[in-house]
Amino acid sequence: MSNIGLIVLAAGASTRMGTPKQLLMFRGRSLLRTMAEAAIASCCDPVVVVLGSQIEQIKLEVHPLALHIVENREWAKGMGNSIAAGMSTLTTINQNLDAVVVVLCDQPFVSSHLLDQLVESYRATRSPIVACAYANTLGVPALFDRSLFTELMTINVNMGAKYLIKQLAEKVSLIPFPEGEIDVDTPAQYQQLLKGTMSTI
Secondary structure (H helix, E strand, O other): OOOEEEEEEEOOOOOOOOOOHHHOEEOOEEHHHHHHHHHHHOOOOOEEEEEEOEHHHHHHHOOOOOOEEEEOOOHHHOHHHHHHHHHHHHHHHOOOOOEEEEEEOOOOOOOHHHHHHHHHHHHHHOOOEEEEEEOOEEEEEEEEEHHHHHHHHOOOOOOOHHHHHHHOHHHEEEEEOHHHHOOOOOHHHHHHHHHHHHHHO
């Protein structure tokens, strides 16, 4: 077990997609499975996946993997609630974590190498936050130092990790990740993802 934990946020209802985007297929695997496997292959441990909407169906994608499934029955309150649920489980598993990485399940180009880069930058700079830079913004995947665990566990339910990144922008170290702007919220975005992938084959 390392001293860097990781939370995969995958509890949402995918209302704009109309079907669980966690289960959308990309390069032969679901988006959730892709992210979970990248997390496990990274240097982060333990890994927790926070599920909520349609959990019985979605958890089958990750149930056999070496990670911890967190059921957040209050997922509908907002992303901040799911972050808190993930943090509660992580800190119960390992009370001595130095930092935690937060990722979403719908960024298909996140790799274990990128996640390791976040950790390497953190260890080199000791910055309280290491975030990814894309599309003229800073966002997840992002790493948060132990000094921010209380903030993560008490963050406003309607806020995500990006809120903390903005609040502490002057203390953030950056990892360039231009592919980070590619996420999947709508059927049109999913089709663009598939077409982009097919055009590179």
